[in-house]
Amino acid sequence: MTKITDSRLLLELSYNIRALIVKMLSTAGSGHTGGSLGLADVFTALYFNELNHNPQKPLWPDRDRVILSIGHVAPVLYATLAEAGYFDKSELFTLRKIGSRLQGHPGRDTGLPGIETSSGSLGQGLSIAVGMAIAAKKDNSGIRIFSIHGDGELQEGQIWEAAMAAAHHKLDNITAVVDVNGLQIDGPTTKVMNLEPLGLKWEAFGWNVIGCNGHDFSDILRAFREAREFRGKPSVILASTVMGKGVKSIENNHGWHGRVPSSTEAVEFLCQIDESYRIELSKSELSK
Amino acid sequence: MSYINKGDRPTRAGFGEGLLEAGRKNPDIYAIGADITSSVGANLFAGEFPERFISLGIAEQNCAGVAAGLALMNKIPVFTTYAVFSAIRAADQIRISICYNNLHALIGGAHAGISVGPDGATHQALEDVAVMRSLPHMTVLSPCDATQANLLTQKALLELNGPVYIRFGREAVPDFTSPDDYTEIGKAQIMREGNDLTIIATGHMVWEALQSAELLAQKGIEAKVINIHTIKPIDKEAILQAAAETGLLFTVEEHQITGGLGGAVAEVVAEQGGARVHRIGIPDSFGESGTPDELLEKFNLKAHRFSPIIESEYHEFLRAGRK
Numbered sequence: 001m002t003k004i005t006d007s008r009l010l011l012e013l014s015y016n017i018r019a020l021i022v023k024m025l026s027t028a029g030s031g032h033t034g035g036s037l038g039l040a041d042v043f044t045a046l047y048f049n050e051l052n053h054n055p056q057k058p059l060w061p062d063r064d065r066v067i068l069s070i071g072h073v074a075p076v077l078y079a080t081l082a083e084a085g086y087f088d089k090s091e092l093f094t095l096r097k098i099g100s101r102l103q104g105h106p107g108r109d110t111g112l113p114g115i116e117t118s119s120g121s122l123g124q125g126l127s128i129a130v131g132m133a134i135a136a137k138k139d140n141s142g143i144r145i146f147s148i149h150g151d152g153e154l155q156e157g158q159i160w161e162a163a164m165a166a167a168h169h170k171l172d173n174i175t176a177v178v179d180v181n182g183l184q185i186d187g188p189t190t191k192v193m194n195l196e197p198l199g200l201k202w203e204a205f206g207w208n209v210i211g212c213n214g215h216d217f218s219d220i221l222r223a224f225r226e227a228r229e230f231r232g233k234p235s236v237i238l239a240s241t242v243m244g245k246g247v248k249s250i251e252n253n254h255g256w257h258g259r260v261p262s263s264t265e266a267v268e269f270l271c272q273i274d275e276s277y278r279i280e281l282s283k284s285e286l287s288k
Numbered sequence: 289m290s291y292i293n294k295g296d297r298p299t300r301a302g303f304g305e306g307l308l309e310a311g312r313k314n315p316d317i318y319a320i321g322a323d324i325t326s327s328v329g330a331n332l333f334a335g336e337f338p339e340r341f342i343s344l345g346i347a348e349q350n351c352a353g354v355a356a357g358l359a360l361m362n363k364i365p366v367f368t369t370y371a372v373f374s375a376i377r378a379a380d381q382i383r384i385s386i387c388y389n390n391l392h393a394l395i396g397g398a399h400a401g402i403s404v405g406p407d408g409a410t411h412q413a414l415e416d417v418a419v420m421r422s423l424p425h426m427t428v429l430s431p432c433d434a435t436q437a438n439l440l441t442q443k444a445l446l447e448l449n450g451p452v453y454i455r456f457g458r459e460a461v462p463d464f465t466s467p468d469d470y471t472e473i474g475k476a477q478i479m480r481e482g483n484d485l486t487i488i489a490t491g492h493m494v495w496e497a498l499q500s501a502e503l504l505a506q507k508g509i510e511a512k513v514i515n516i517h518t519i520k521p522i523d524k525e526a527i528l529q530a531a532a533e534t535g536l537l538f539t540v541e542e543h544q545i546t547g548g549l550g551g552a553v554a555e556v557v558a559e560q561g562g563a564r565v566h567r568i569g570i571p572d573s574f575g576e577s578g579t580p581d582e583l584l585e586k587f588n589l590k591a592h593r594f595s596p597i598i599e600s601e602y603h604e605f606l607r608a609g610r611k
Binding site for chain 2: 107126135157161
């Protein structure tokens, strides 16, 4: 798929994806709004620039693999896949409905194009990435594995078992991305279960640690490039994000982790998304 | 047909040989090591195919996830450790990463049952079948001896598709089947014919069931003996036929009587048959330290211990006019 490098185009795509997330979640009536919105920029950069993939051939054997370890933010994955052309956008409005390929948490058995694995029980994705990365190395393929995690998810012990294994087996074909928004259902991660010093933890486990602003495309692309070029160790990108990014009234509000907008709120959110897009666009014009 | 013990061998040895043989036949088979590679029998494979042996240390949850990742890349992973750790500690990972994805992966449960002995309750897997049997897509195998463990391991890897759990034991036990015996996953084996009652056994208990049938024959009771090496999908037809023929079924297993073979047989009979089912196994309790023989005696899992139970139940059954 053609790689988009123009930050303004990426910005437009990411706000389209945000609008889709709000619409599909409002239609679904339940789901996870905050984290999905917060990851829209990272997903846009991943699927429209970094990833080696082909939406027309979702099972192309040499494609890069994306593991969504935090299955609850499925809406950002579904919206991004639809935006990239994996399936028709109209299907997004079947989210969480009976018989839908868009399960509340991704289910591979539905056959939805672009879904590499089922997920939803937190902490399991990095292990799957390790298995895939070992297989890719054994086959001498250039396939790269991206696994997407939440910061709260890192409280699961299995993550650190997998982190140890990835470093032990020198799996530099893995790029883990952590959505560092500092919030989880019970409140700030610092209060619920402190993760800091997070970068040092990953370093101590033998990883190449890269920080980035998860809402700045040039910074996200730089982080992906550094991960791609690094040899000998797996890389983790700690992407600082704002939960609910793009909808000012819910930004950084952990109450919106597992809540969705009513239809009235959705209209309000879409207006806010439009406004945020214009502000971000003017910022990127100014910085040129 | 009567069976003769060719010499005691542990079922884990049969698993190890089957894994090696399957590995020779299919280059996509990978074994995952969880620190106890020799003790579960995977050392043969690891020795011959070091490039296809992946050491992951003492981290069972990760092992199950890595197996899923390998399978998603078209490899056939084999993750084996003690059954308490593979089937129970990593149950959620097996459920979501392996079963929900419906991946062809073999999960080995070593040192299953009470006969693990002196290690005690923590290491005696008595609930693994119940957990694995309840997972969608999962096939559950429980070979009766080393020869059958070898055969079923190869079949699970080379013929099946989807997740498979195979449990096997630590101790050397009679090796009495032949590699030429007709063995098909999902099909029960009739080991002995008899019209008075049926003993349905799995794993190490199949040999004990055959011994029990001999003891009962001395008392004039003819027992049919069935080997259920595939606990899921269970051979309903064979169980219902035995229920219709004998009306009285005994299940014998090194597992809790709830959720294991006894549970599975009772489910089939309660829904479709009209027989009485008496379950012999671990009666909702933990194990303890002891020699394998002492523990099997204590829990009535030796032929001479459970035969009198069968005999008295049989007479009770006759007195009640059930036959």
